[in-house]
Amino acid sequence: MPTILEPKLITGTSNIPLATAITRRMSMHRGKPIGLVDARVERFNDQEIFVEVYENVRGEDMFIIQPTSNPANDNLMELLIMADALRRSSAARITAIIPYFGYARQDRRTKARTPITSKLVANMIVESGIERVLTMDLHAAQIQGFFDIPVDNLYASPIFALDILHHFKGEDMKDVMVISPDVGGVARARELAKRINAPLAIVDKRREKPGEIAEMTVIGNVSGKKCIIVDDICDTAGTLCKAAEVLMEHGATEVHSYITHGVLSGPAVERITNSVMKSLVITDSIEPTEPVAAAKNIRIVPTAPMFAQAILNIWNGTSVSSLFETETLEPAYEGLFHG
Known part of the structure; x- marks a missing residue:
């Protein structure tokens, strides 16, 4: 298996500016350019989503950046289809970076004959081949237990x-x-x-x-x-x-x-x-x-400094929870608060 030199990032269409900002921060940390993997995400006439990855990702540590915000269904399907494309392209590991986890407010049955959609979405994410999830401020902490894979929940x-x-x-x-x-x-x-x-x-x-x-x-x-x-x-x-x-x-x-x-x-x-x-x-x-x-x-x-550091920590196999401490996070935000 080839040596994994750098983490590889790919993004859907839901928050491209955040994905770009994360790659910039990671490039600063690594001292070498880290860009987004070249891919296309497009819609057919009937609004079916199609994904094509243009780069070789065999044996790579892949990170998909895709909040499942409005339109929640489209962005969720983009995430699942991208994961499937990467899995079928023999990526070594797929981590989903979901800064905002849609459907999180449907985390329990509030009355009779209602769904627990958060659990359904968690099942879909696991089945798509995603092996780890990184998110921020989940609406309810117990959603982490809906997944049968590791979930890192960052805090704002x-x-x-x-x-x-x-x-x-x-x-x-x-x-x-x-x-x-x-x-x-x-x-x-x-x-x-x-x-x-x-x-x-x-x-x-x-x-x-x-x-x-x-x-x-x-x-x-x-x-x-x-x-x-x-x-x-x-x-x-x-x-x-x-x-x-x-x-x-x-x-x-x-x-x-x-x-x-x-x-x-x-x-x-x-x-x-x-x-x-x-x-x-x-x-x-x-x-x-x-x-x-x-x-x-x-x-x-901005959340890019925090997500960039969290991605590098996951890739390195070091602690993500260290980012909960102000002392660890402060240097990443140096010079960003002004006015």
């Missing part, structure tokens, strides 16, 4: 902590308070609060049906605080904007939000632009649309 909180410590310096940090927008997200919020040494409060919401919020209660004293709402997904931004309003009503001086995956569908951007929120910070796990990129109070932090 170390990146967010670096960003917060950069933007709220000195005296400002004394008034910062981390907010969980619901009881289910307390563990995530507590993790960030611990990193920046800030207190924690909760906005308890009661839903009548999906997408609608009946009432909200603030658990904790937010008066005179700079509130930072932390969550994994922001879809239509209804909950987020309502939570920001409730916090301001309870005496918060300003509200910022740090959300890992900016799905931002439908009226989300308009809601955020017109909301009382001072800023919304998201990652580039999902490629930002033009309205998102243009919105004056939405800021995007």
Whole structure:
């Protein structure tokens, strides 16, 4: 078998800018150019997906970069078809880099006669020949158990902590308070609060049906605080904007939000632009649309440094969990936080 000299990266069409940024970061780390494997992903007239890999990948350690964001079904099928193409081309190992794992919100049966689609998607990924998954901020930690292959789940909180410590310096940090927008997200919020040494409060919401919020209660004293709402997904931004309003009503001086995956569908951007929120910070796990990129109070932090390091660690057989530590991650983000 030939010696594997470098990891090889290939991307679908769902987030090409992120894939390109990851290869640039890896090239810096390795001191030699690492590019994306030359391939084509195209649609037939009936929207069937076709993949052709132009380079020899026999015996190679392959990494497919493909978030399964909107359109979720197309991007998921691209991932599975690319994996099949690589497996049939005798790749030694196939790792799927899925920064945003679609269908993660269907992780349990919420009522009778409903599916657990996360498990179905996990089965499809395993059957396609993928041998390892690298993702970020899964909606529910138990999804890792749906796979019969190793799953590395990275966290955005170390990146967010670096960003917060950069933007709220000195005296400002004394008034910062981390907010969980619901009881289910307390563990995530507590993790960030611990990193920046800030207190924690909760906005308890009661839903009548999906997408609608009946009432909200603030658990904790937010008066005179700079509130930072932390969550994994922001879809239509209804909950987020309502939570920001409730916090301001309870005496918060300003509200910022740090959300890992900016799905931002439908009226989300308009809601955020017109909301009382001072800023919304998201990652580039999902490629930002033009309205998102243009919105004056939405800021995007890069995940490429973290994913590049994680890919190199998987390829080298070294620890991925070391990236949860600020000391390990800080050098990768040197000079990236400014303004």
